[in-house]
Amino acid sequence: MLSPFTHDHDGERLSCVGSGVRDGSGGGSATAVLLHGAGSGSKERLLPLLDDFAARGLAGLAFDFSGHGGSTGELGESSLQRRFEQAVSVIDATVAPGGPLILVGFSMSGQTVADLARHYGERVAALVLCAPAVYAAEAWPVPFDDRTGGEPGKGAGETGPGQAAGATESRFSRIIRTPDSWRRAPALDVLRAYAGRAVLAVPGTDTVIPPAVTEAVADALGARARLTRFDLPDAEHMLGLWFRDHAEDRRRLVDLALTGPGDQVPTAAEA
Template structure:
């Protein structure tokens, strides 16, 4: 099978030029657009997510990934970014380039952004993929990230500040398909945060926990290097959405109980 064609684009938002990549054709139908959102920090960018994007496009979806300002090939300064600005940049890109149903896939810090977008777009969101996600206190939403020693860092390092995160409320209210990818070792996201995200998703969503026992926090890099796990994750996110209308799974599909996906044992 040939690799799907991915085309670059540039999007202007509030004086910043955001660099993105798009795949899939523009036929007016009900196929979803998959939005891939990278994590934070100097290493965060769309680049390592391109194999994931390619696999979604190969499955018949439209898809796009872009660099938040201050990351990758986009303009701007990372220290000036905030959770609010990440959300607003994502909305601007989605409104300009995505049509029909949405599948939102976020890595690390973008777990918060996915939750914000799920609340914003409502029933238009048919599936979520959360990969080692983070969630944050509401007080941190407007605060610029700074250089690692400012107000934002102080807020997110306050013990248990995340417990009242509006992101958890948004995930509890979400009723579509949801997959939580969990690495075996995560030195960034505390296990108690992951369990809180899982509990929230299991409230109403058609939820699957996708375990990667050998992986660490940077799941974008893991999926880039492990094609079988990447394709299994893509399959899990799209399971139950159908090949025609791409609507949300019916309530209770396939059952009301959460499921867990683990790697198959090696064949001896």
């Protein structure tokens, strides 16, 4: 059963939902941590997926980043760094110390999953990346909208990095729209070094993430990870909505996250 709760971090109150995390009812299982994308993204569209992980006996956790859903804060004041720090704060406050993690990230949270994989190291039992984005290092600490009097969140979208920057855009937007800036993404080095199980969910039509970014992520994961590519020919970029509405594909994603070739997600005791 999913239970709502809140978590305070850095002056913001984050709206969270979990199953088997704070009360320990998840036992020694891994914890699936589901992270939504930017723009209009929120944890609400991920709740059916969280339910499916819980149905398989895993603990689960999802929350709204500041400026999204039920959390406080302004979207334009957020950043990739703040999203990472919020995720660490929520995980450390709710998941048993040392317990294995399954990190599931949509779009912009592809970057956050890579940041968390670097931070938690061998605790990470699996990575699940759904139409993921990665960003140049210089974009990481920059607020999504640092323009004076700017519309909150205007520069926080996930428009293709290959598009030209406009004079009225935020600094973050200018960085990510600079052609090939994503090729300098430290996240690709993290994914290249990752040696665990990984799933890359790829929509048939993606007008947000350029194909070259997706292939670079696939190549990086292919270096050492036990990678499964999950192609969804009829889906578009917002895979959170797709999985919400397509139960069979959602269950298949959970299957791929939990069972690789000949291995299983470890329990906390095994980890």
